[in-house]
Amino acid sequence: MTIFLGAIAQNLGERVYLFQQFAEEFLTALPEAHVYVYENNSTDGVTKQKLLAWGNPRVHVRCEDVSEQFLLENGKATTYDNKPCRMEKIAYARNKLLEMMEADGMGLDPKDLTVIFDPDIPSPQSPDVLIHFCRNFPAEMDALFANGKSQRGNYYDASAFYDQYNPFGLELLSETFIFGRKYKSVIFNIPPNFPPIQVYSAFGGIGIYRSNCIRGLRYQGYVTKDVHDLFLRVKKSGHPWACELPDKPVTHIDGAQQGIYLFDRELFYRNNSGYNYPVICEHVPFHAAMIARGHSRLFVMPSLVYISDHWE
Numbered sequence: 001m002t003i004f005l006g007a008i009a010q011n012l013g014e015r016v017y018l019f020q021q022f023a024e025e026f027l028t029a030l031p032e033a034h035v036y037v038y039e040n041n042s043t044d045g046v047t048k049q050k051l052l053a054w055g056n057p058r059v060h061v062r063c064e065d066v067s068e069q070f071l072l073e074n075g076k077a078t079t080y081d082n083k084p085c086r087m088e089k090i091a092y093a094r095n096k097l098l099e100m101m102e103a104d105g106m107g108l109d110p111k112d113l114t115v116i117f118d119p120d121i122p123s124p125q126s127p128d129v130l131i132h133f134c135r136n137f138p139a140e141m142d143a144l145f146a147n148g149k150s151q152r153g154n155y156y157d158a159s160a161f162y163d164q165y166n167p168f169g170l171e172l173l174s175e176t177f178i179f180g181r182k183y184k185s186v187i188f189n190i191p192p193n194f195p196p197i198q199v200y201s202a203f204g205g206i207g208i209y210r211s212n213c214i215r216g217l218r219y220q221g222y223v224t225k226d227v228h229d230l231f232l233r234v235k236k237s238g239h240p241w242a243c244e245l246p247d248k249p250v251t252h253i254d255g256a257q258q259g260i261y262l263f264d265r266e267l268f269y270r271n272n273s274g275y276n277y278p279v280i281c282e283h284v285p286f287h288a289a290m291i292a293r294g295h296s297r298l299f300v301m302p303s304l305v306y307i308s309d310h311w312e
Helices: 015-029 047-052 068-073 086-103 128-135 175-186 225-236 240-244 283-292
Strands: 003-009 033-040 059-064 113-117 143-149 206-210 259-261 268-270 298-307
Touching (some): 003 015, 015 033, 015 128, 033 047, 033 086, 047 059, 059 086, 068 086, 086 113, 113 128, 128 206, 128 298, 206 298, 225 240, 225 283, 283 298
Parallel strands (some): 003 033, 003 113, 033 059
Antiparallel strands (some): 143 206, 259 268
């Protein structure tokens, strides 16, 4: 059994030292663990240099510089001023990280675990609870996610969070609806003693996966067929949010395209957040692909607290 802890990094600044401290404690407690870091385009004079000088033989680092033109040519969405899509840039980095770990055999042993970790921690954090779940991964789960805490103490990662009560996002419904309904429902204080919360997708700073459930999968920053199929099942189940989906969507405003039917005429996807294509948090297509494979036992674990400096 191998535990693969993977992180993507860019311009961590002094936080790189906090991540390294966390990772070293993790490696000391788990001799079967390795750490993988993929970094690109850091300009802070600290992140790239410190990662390359790490020196632990169980830490594997790859640093690159990727041109904006390359990202534009290989992406689907752009901003209004022709910049690459943020979600697609993150997905690209996450996929490079997966390639690193798969090259070292991630997922070939059914006992392997893969931890995807956000290294941008603002203060020292203990890896003890993460270590506990790596040693005692629940038999009834395929993946579990952190209880990501904002400065207010509330769960902050609403863009990655989709469950049976909040199954859609800005890619389908208006900002007024999503910010007024979904985000108010999701962003609340989840006590650590709450029972696990089953989800279609989540993250919160940490995801722990059975490696064989994700080997070969890739992140995307846009709506995929797996996401579409998941949304269709929710719609056909009679979920009340399905009533909010427009029967006759506004396709253009002043000649500008507002969205598109991607796969059929069932669901109209919106060009949201200043992009020219239906973009989505990169975790959602990844987890939809897991569900399509039959690995649908995904849970937020309230006791796995990750402290962020998000305000909300």
